[in-house]
Amino acid sequence: MKLQIKQFIAVTALSVTALFATAQTADQIFKAAGSPANPKVTVSWNRYYDHAGITDILKKIAAAHPELAKLQSIGKSFKGRDIWCLTITDFKKGNADQKPGMYIDGNIHSNEVQGAEFSMYTAWYLTESFKDTRFIKELLADKVFYIVPTINPDGRDSYFHEPNTGSSPRSGVLPVDNDRDGLVDEDGYDDLDGDNEVLIMRRKNPNGRLRIDPSDPRRMIQVGPDEKGEYEMLGLEGKDNDGDGVVNEDGYTFQYDPNRDWGWGWQPNYIQNGAYKYPFSLPETRAVMDFVMKHPNIAGAQSYHNAGGMILRGPGDPTDQVTYNPQDIQVYDIIAKKGEELIPGYRYLVVHKDLYPAYGGELDWFYGGRGIYTYSNELWTPYLMFNKDATRNPQDNTNFNFDTYLLFKDAFVDWHEYDHPQYGKIEIGGFKKNFGRAHPGFLLESDAHRNMAFTIYHAYHTPLLKVDTVTEKDLGNGLKEVTAVISNSRIMPTHSSHDLKYKIERPDCISISGVKAIAGMIVENADLNITTEQTSNPEKIEVENIPGLSTVTVRWVVQGSGKYTISVDSKKGGVAKK
Numbered sequence: 331m332k333l334q335i336k337q338f339i340a341v342t343a344l345s346v347t348a349l350f351a352t353a354q355t356a357d358q359i360f361k362a363a364g365s366p367a368n369p370k371v372t373v374s375w376n377r378y379y380d381h382a383g384i385t386d387i388l389k390k391i392a393a394a395h396p397e398l399a400k401l402q403s404i405g406k407s408f409k410g411r412d413i414w415c416l417t418i419t420d421f422k423k424g425n426a427d428q429k430p431g432m433y434i435d436g437n438i439h440s441n442e443v444q445g446a447e448f449s450m451y452t453a454w455y456l457t458e459s460f461k462d463t464r465f466i467k468e469l470l471a472d473k474v475f476y477i478v479p480t481i482n483p484d485g486r487d488s489y490f491h492e493p494n495t496g497s498s499p500r501s502g503v504l505p506v507d508n509d510r511d512g513l514v515d516e517d518g519y520d521d522l523d524g525d526n527e528v529l530i531m532r533r534k535n536p537n538g539r540l541r542i543d544p545s546d547p548r549r550m551i552q553v554g555p556d557e558k559g560e561y562e563m564l565g566l567e568g569k570d571n572d573g574d575g576v577v578n579e580d581g582y583t584f585q586y587d588p589n590r591d592w593g594w595g596w597q598p599n600y601i602q603n604g605a606y607k608y609p610f611s612l613p614e615t616r617a618v619m620d621f622v623m624k625h626p627n628i629a630g631a632q633s634y635h636n637a638g639g640m641i642l643r644g645p646g647d648p649t650d651q652v653t654y655n656p657q658d659i660q661v662y663d664i665i666a667k668k669g670e671e672l673i674p675g676y677r678y679l680v681v682h683k684d685l686y687p688a689y690g691g692e693l694d695w696f697y698g699g700r701g702i703y704t705y706s707n708e709l710w711t712p713y714l715m716f717n718k719d720a721t722r723n724p725q726d727n728t729n730f731n732f733d734t735y736l737l738f739k740d741a742f743v744d745w746h747e748y749d750h751p752q753y754g755k756i757e758i759g760g761f762k763k764n765f766g767r768a769h770p771g772f773l774l775e776s777d778a779h780r781n782m783a784f785t786i787y788h789a790y791h792t793p794l795l796k797v798d799t800v801t802e803k804d805l806g807n808g809l810k811e812v813t814a815v816i817s818n819s820r821i822m823p824t825h826s827s828h829d830l831k832y833k834i835e836r837p838d839c840i841s842i843s844g845v846k847a848i849a850g851m852i853v854e855n856a857d858l859n860i861t862t863e864q865t866s867n868p869e870k871i872e873v874e875n876i877p878g879l880s881t882v883t884v885r886w887v888v889q890g891s892g893k894y895t896i897s898v899d900s901k902k903g904g905v906a907k908k
Contacts, residue, residue, distance in 0.1 A: 384480060385414065398470065413481055413617050417476055418453055418477060431473070432792065436481075445635065476621070493527060504612070528763070535560070550725065592695035593610055602689040631703070632785045637711070639676045639709075642684075642705060643704070662703060676711060714769075716732065729766070743758075744759055793820055816876060824875055825838075841870045843869070851863040851864060
């Protein structure tokens with residue numbers, strides 16, 4: 331009898347589980363404009379994922395959409411984690427590596443986590459929207475996306491799974507002797523109360539310069555010059571672990587910065603704090619460099635950071651302004667100003683002028699080293715809290731109001747007492763590490779979509795080439811003149827001006843096959859019949875550049891009859907035939 335009861339309970343439990351696990355059918359769902367209604371891969375975009383979670387999502391996307399997505403590891407982190415890259419394109423339409431490419435990455439800094447979710451959201455949206463969105467179908471027929479959600483997987487997992495502030499760790503996890511005392515990481519932050527957060531320590535002091543805000547006991551405010559305070563701040567949670575009289579010296583001191591490790595404008599640590607040994611000395615940045623060098627079709631790039639609501643371009647080095655020449659800045663301006671429209675609260679800025687000098691940065695290497703138009707977005711802006719200007723100062727009352735009325739005080743750890751081994755009786759409290767730099771859940775998907783739209787606009791305006799018109803003229807004696815107009819219908823040229831200056835990539839090639847080319851030339855002025863002849867290999871004319879929203883015209887004198895093919899082959903502009 332007991333066995334039968336147990337069997338009944340087990341069967342009933344399975345039935346109930348099956349009832350609640352049943353997926354909604356398509357007729358129960360009404361599509362919201364601009365969103366996949368019934369995706370093959372279901373992902374909650376109101377939360378964050380560690381490296382294992384990222385791996386799971388990427389594998390599911392690749393498995394669900396084999397005709398659109400292919401997953402590969404482009405290298406290993408210091409601790410051996412895969413640096414994943416998801417290639418997104420319509421693999422049935424042309425060779426993926428011959429299409430103009432858009433590279434996207436995130437999370438180069440350990441604590442700047444949401445770039446990974448924004449990158450994955452882009453991959454998910456492109457694949458799930460392909461079946462019923464004509465624009466996406468046409469985009470993936472013409473373009474390829476290389477999406478690397480996190481290039482610092484070790485640091486990402488450290489940020490999530492170990493006690494940290496919202497700003498730590500910024501580096502990876504390579505051990506570094508920050509304070510040059512012969513020991514490595516011996517006195518970092520301490521999670522004194524074991525809540526996986528590194529918060530603020532305060533202590534009562536009648537001579538302190540702070541008091542509790544009477545309108546909100548979570549907030550500390552400065553007393554007036556003629557007033558006595560109640561508290562003093564002791565800094566971030568920690569203690570003197572090594573007995574040297576200093577607390578948290580390995581937590582405060584900067585380790586190394588993966589975004590100062592790139593081979594353009596690199597400077598040693600005494601000039602650029604955070605530089606490591608030499609350019610590409612970190613395995614993660616070197617893996618990205620190797621991948622980009624193997625993919626000369628990459629024409630546009632986007633790197634995601636946090637925070638502050640910025641669309642950044644270089645240069646980071648204030649002495650490197652000559653690199654960003656007027657012709658290329660014009661392209662940058664058009665795309666970024668559209669970004670300001672698409673992402674409310676974000677501002678288009680120049681790194682060295684509007685933020686701070688930065689040497690050896692990723693976006694400068696992409697542009698300076700490879701001629702790729704590249705932006706770095708600083709994700710999250712306090713503007714999004716109430717859709718009006720605010721600051722990132724944690725003591726700004728806007729942050730407390732947002733936490734109170736929209737997060738229901740989930741972002742703050744209330745002040746509580748602790749017996750500190752050096753400071754005595756103190757209090758610990760403050761905003762959690764998931765607030766201030768990282769998006770709150772309900773705003774994560776919205777901002778991911780808007781930033782994705784910006785990168786899609788950027789990708790859309792990588793070159794799109796077409797053999798526009800072909801005309802013939804009979805010259806007699808079995809010869810004829812063939813003139814072809816090649817158009818580029820997008821904003822970006824096939825070579826940035828910086829690329830042309832340093833001959834980073836080979837010229838574009840316009841070829842004729844099926845007939846014998848006796849002579850080949852570039853038509854400089856069709857009206858005045860001014861041409862420049864290419865004296866060698868006339869069947870394959872080399873063109874320095876095909877400008878954005880413009881054309882080039884070439885001409886051959888050929889011998890033969892019948893069908894012939896005109897082909898365009900550009901590393902960053904793709905291929906076209908007629």
